[in-house]
Amino acid sequence: MPVARLVMRSALPGTVFEGPGVIWCRLRSEESVDAVLKVVDRAGGQPLVLLCDEPNESLVMQALALGAAGCCNTHAAPDVLRQVALVVSNGGLWVGQSLLKKLVGVTSQRLGQLPPEGKSDDWSALLSERESQVARLVAAGSSNREIADQLAITERTVKAHLTAIFEKLGLRDRLQLSLRINGLKI
Amino acid sequence: MPVARLVMRSALPGTVFEGPGVIWCRLRSEESVDAVLKVVDRAGGQPLVLLCDEPNESLVMQALALGAAGCCNTHAAPDVLRQVALVVSNGGLWVGQSLLKKLVGVTSQRLGQLPPEGKSDDWSALLSERESQVARLVAAGSSNREIADQLAITERTVKAHLTAIFEKLGLRDRLQLSLRINGLKI
DNA sequence: GAATCTATTGAACCAAAGTACAGCCGGCGG
DNA sequence: CCGCCGGCTGTACTTTGGTTCAATAGATTC
Known part of the structure; x- marks a missing residue:
């Protein structure tokens, strides 16, 4: 009332x-x-x-x-x-x-990403620290050029890291990496 | 009690x-x-x-x-x-x-990133039926070639749909589209 | 000290993605 | 009938992504 x-x-x-x-x-x-x-x-x-x-x-x-x-x-x-x-x-x-x-x-995925060492997600364990940084930026939608600028390295180096990442995780391209990082695909 | x-x-x-x-x-x-x-x-x-x-x-x-x-x-x-x-x-x-x-x-921070008046699932309303199909396949990680085969159309047509999608949603490339479709960007 | 891993970069190259500028067809509303 | 829109395609092009040859250098491990 x-x-x-x-x-x-x-x-x-x-x-x-x-x-x-x-x-x-x-x-x-x-x-x-x-x-x-x-x-x-x-x-x-x-x-x-x-x-x-x-x-x-x-x-x-x-x-x-x-x-x-x-x-x-x-x-x-x-x-x-x-x-x-x-x-x-x-x-x-x-x-x-x-x-x-x-x-x-959205938030649960986000929280899962934030702790660098925290969670079980295998990708962070398989990748080196630098590679993980690149992977996270890719997963957020950044281009190679943007990643290079953000990490203050050459675009070439970004590509090198990505090649290594794809090899280690058995992926094909950055889109699949994004899905993996964001927990949407195995 | x-x-x-x-x-x-x-x-x-x-x-x-x-x-x-x-x-x-x-x-x-x-x-x-x-x-x-x-x-x-x-x-x-x-x-x-x-x-x-x-x-x-x-x-x-x-x-x-x-x-x-x-x-x-x-x-x-x-x-x-x-x-x-x-x-x-x-x-x-x-x-x-x-x-x-x-x-x-955390969530409100992401709201500040993408202000262009878009709710996260208005995409289906903005896109035509065919464009939505393409968008979903892209979001799942498919390449243009795979999408073309799956929809029985030319790779050229897939690109045409994608160009229209990017224009309508104000996106840059397929990775950003994937994030949008998967609700990772609000 | 040799081996290994990581980070970094270069040049050249191939492939995929995306754009520009078209055209054709069918349906639909004025 | 005509304009508009959605779907589809072609040629040619630019850009980005990704790989294949390298090479240098620091840190760690055995």
Whole structure:
């Protein structure tokens, strides 16, 4: 009951409304996320939920990155909003199903890459340190020229490393290497 | 009250216990996440929470990637577990504070890299049917020759489709296309 | 000290990827 | 009917990727 009323009132442009344990904040289409979040006083670390007219993934990510506990459609059903309130007021994070999948997928691969010595991925064990650097840059989409500049070596040397990498891992080209490094292919 | 009792019983090694709206599953130190999650029957899409003796970031990420709604310490305080139950039974995701920060941080960084107004899966909407087929094959690591054979067209035509794809998605080469298709660039 | 591994580079070369500038055909909407 | 778009292809070209001959130098190991 309180949640529904909160939403009704927070639907007014620019309105910030504080409910039991949750701060709701309406974000109009033309407003930027950081600008709005900056002016909201978050006393006591209360979770904040953004209400957007047209939420999209990049917007939601931005909101989460800036400390919001969730972001959902202004015109979402009251039941949904009640659930959101319940989740975030208990320290949870409200993420849409599709975004969640993507976010977790990307990040888990990313975390797996970051520790140079950490994980089981055989490629890092098979390659020398320098070769691993080159491999990572290739997997991120860089060209030989870019890699050469970044590592301050010749493009020729980059090619030499790549030839060695392909040989060691039994791969054909940089695309297959990318799939291997990113954990998408054996 | 029910939550506390659930946890007590699910603390037995390998035990899977179903509470009101939540499935709890104990993960022992020597067990692998995917092995355990694979055998759990998730009827009705109920959220599942993993209870680990020594949770770490990579473990939690793995659990989330495999569809768990959360992962917390087996010996967590009853109050915490009650909150977790509340959050996930309402469709929320339970992420520890420190991990949350890291997760959002890493992902938001990548948002800054590729601003050109593209969500990660708008590609299928922007491309024609034939172009999508080519894009998928490229993302899987196929060469132009292989794609041509597979689609029973000329290598020249494959190149034509690729040129159109690069233009439409604002990409440079097949490697970047692969990253885009595989959701590694947002 | 010889052998081995790694990093680095050069010149030349082949192959694959990608672009530029075309053309042909079929369907579809005004 | 005509313009537009999607699919398909050709010739010729530039760029990038990758290999095959090398060679030099430091570090490590036996």
